[in-house]
Amino acid sequence: MSFERSARAALADEQLRGALRHATTLFGERRRAAMATLPDWEGARDRARAIKDETLLHLDRYLEEFTANAERAGARVHWARDAATACEIIGRIAAERGARTVVKSKSMASEEIHLNAALAARGIEPVETDLGEYIIQLAGEAPSHIVAPAIHKTRRQIGALFAEKLGMEPSDDVAKLAAAARRALRRRFAEADLGVSGVNFAVAETGTILILENEGNARLTTSLPRTHIALMGIEKVIPRFADLEVFLQLLPRSGTGQVLTAYQSLLTGAKRRPEDEGPAELHIVLLDNGRSGMLAAPVTRQSLACIRCGACLNACPVYRQIGGHAYGSVYPGPIGAVLTPQLFGLGRSSELPYASSLCGACRDVCPVKIDIPALLLHLRAEVVATRAGKPRLLERLAFSAYAAVMARPRLFESVVRLARMLRVMLPLGAWTKWRDLRPLAPRSFREEWRTRLRHEVAR
């Protein structure tokens, strides 16, 4: 379904819009309150962006350093050029260990490569253990937010889902719902042969990976099963351990409005002695899947600075109305509108760069100062240049006429004067379908200015 049709369907869903309004407003309020606890927010943003820029400029070097140090600590690092390779690597590791059940903590990269379907095709059952991911897995849906995957669902809908799938009494009591999920998931953790997690940051200097979470499920995923596979996009690497300080100040505050998440798991290699905690085997899969193509130009390279906090989604007036599913991608919202065309090609997502009013709210809230509006404009130019969007003849003519009039002040004045005399407003299609345009003023600003100037001179 096209973005336009999906967006229209979402706009007609009052329950969805109510859930979105409630959740995104709450996220925004919590974010602002958490920001206020950091004395130099702007300074932290600048430092984070500088670290990301430096890393991305020398990404090859930092990835090699990370690989060497992680392997020295006992991890095994795998390089995956694309989604199919990453699925093959993870599926093979699971199959070689005879895994029947794989527990997963939240990982957008695993959603990106459709890992669950690849594991299921091998007869291996993937079980999502993050509560939001668990809800949408039970519902057979895709995530609709990069931090809160089930943001589009109301408590009542989740209660009905749990009643149907887990056999509990229908309830919209959050504590009861969480307890039911916890009971069901404990059993799955106990029987899991392998755990798959995402990665928030990977430190080149030490070979350490950091996973942030609030539910303890990532800690269990990475420590209970004998084998842990961590899947990360290549952009997750940062140079130094000390750099974590700045990102730990920004990510929880921007993502969930917390000063710090409840759990921070720092993993350096696998366990070395029987009495150590953690998995006997740690595999780290470095996923490219189109990312290295974004490194070529500074404007697209900045997309890789994203730390997946989700703040731009919560601030976006488009996302706040239609939610994530309308974008038809695992990455929705403003950052999704720039990542999706770059990762998966413009052909399948040429509408997404236009899914924005370019108001700049996303750029203002982004903790790493990604200029998303500039990226959207860059991608729009690519859509036009590649004809991926096939602009309609009428649209092309309208823009040519507009450009011709706007470039000639006298012509512009004549057109406006004529429009005023005839009392006509140009039809503006979809824009005026939903909004009222103010009628033209009886006199233009220029005419008014000239008259006043004449009076001033005459006095």
Ligand code: SF4
């Ligand atoms: S683009 Fe910025 S605000 Fe949006 S998810 Fe990424 S880091 Fe967060």
